[in-house]
Amino acid sequence: MLILEAEHISRSYGMNPALNDFSLSLSSGETVGLTGPSGSGKSTCARILAGLERSDTGSVRYAEKTLTRPDPGIQMIFQDPAGSFNPVLTIRQSLSAVLSLRRVPKSDHHAVLLAEFERAGLQTEILSRYPDQISGGQAQRVAIVRGMLVHPRVMILDEPTSALDVSVQAQILHLLKDIQKENGVAYVFISHDPSVVEFMADRVICL
Numbered sequence: 001m002l003i004l005e006a007e008h009i010s011r012s013y014g015m016n017p018a019l020n021d022f023s024l025s026l027s028s029g030e031t032v033g034l035t036g037p038s039g040s041g042k043s044t045c046a047r048i049l050a051g052l053e054r055s056d057t058g059s060v061r062y063a064e065k066t067l068t069r070p071d072p073g074i075q076m077i078f079q080d081p082a083g084s085f086n087p088v089l090t091i092r093q094s095l096s097a098v099l100s101l102r103r104v105p106k107s108d109h110h111a112v113l114l115a116e117f118e119r120a121g122l123q124t125e126i127l128s129r130y131p132d133q134i135s136g137g138q139a140q141r142v143a144i145v146r147g148m149l150v151h152p153r154v155m156i157l158d159e160p161t162s163a164l165d166v167s168v169q170a171q172i173l174h175l176l177k178d179i180q181k182e183n184g185v186a187y188v189f190i191s192h193d194p195s196v197v198e199f200m201a202d203r204v205i206c207l
């Protein structure tokens with residue numbers, strides 16, 4: 001089933017064209033890889049597909065509706081996960097806030113987070129730490145857990161492993177594959193590294 005569709009999207013910043021006539025069809029459970037050299041518009045494309053930014057021309061449709069703003073069904077994972085957490089909240093507080101938004105009763109939060117952490121291979125003591133007290137690999141796992149708590153149908157992953165060393169990178173890629181096998185989430189996987197994109201993606205678009 002088609003879940004995300006971009007038709008002829010373009011975006012310029014002033015006189016600088018960042019993305020030119022890009023189209024994409026993404027089905028549930030599928031991974032499309034997006035690659036290309038630095039400055040080719042990968043991150044611009046990611047922000048538009050996630051509804052964080054509007055294209056100048058063309059349109060994005062999510063679940064058969066035109067996307068005009070961020071939708072909880074599309075989650076985005078960035079290269080620098082620690083930077084996307086509120087530094088004054090513990091990991092538990094950040095994740096509980098997401099569960100509260102989903103109206104999960106407070107009394108269930110601990111059990112839900114334990115189960116998610118176990119699945120993601122995270123030790124539970126990380127819950128009481130602050131974002132600057134965990135490693136890059138742990139932070140990226142926590143970011144993936146946070147994204148999945150919302151039960152998205154699409155995840156846009158913008159260079160999710162580029163800041164990690166190779167062994168941690170492989171673990172995160174396998175975690176993403178396992179999650180997808182379990183729940184059929186669709187990925188747009190962005191990386192400048194062709195071997196990583198090749199490993200993750202069912203098909204690859206080069207910008």
Ligand SMILES: Nc1ncnc2c1ncn2[C@@H]1O[C@H](COP(=O)(O)OP(=O)(O)OP(=O)(O)O)[C@@H](O)[C@H]1O
Pocket residue numbers: 013016017018019036037038039040041042043044045192
């Ligand atoms: N907010 C912005 N304002 C002005 N120009 C921008 C902005 N964001 C991106 N650009 C420009 O748009 C072009 C595409 O940038 P983008 O970050 O999408 O490329 P990228 O392929 O993700 O690059 P990289 O691999 O280096 O992250 C670049 O020329 C960049 O300088």
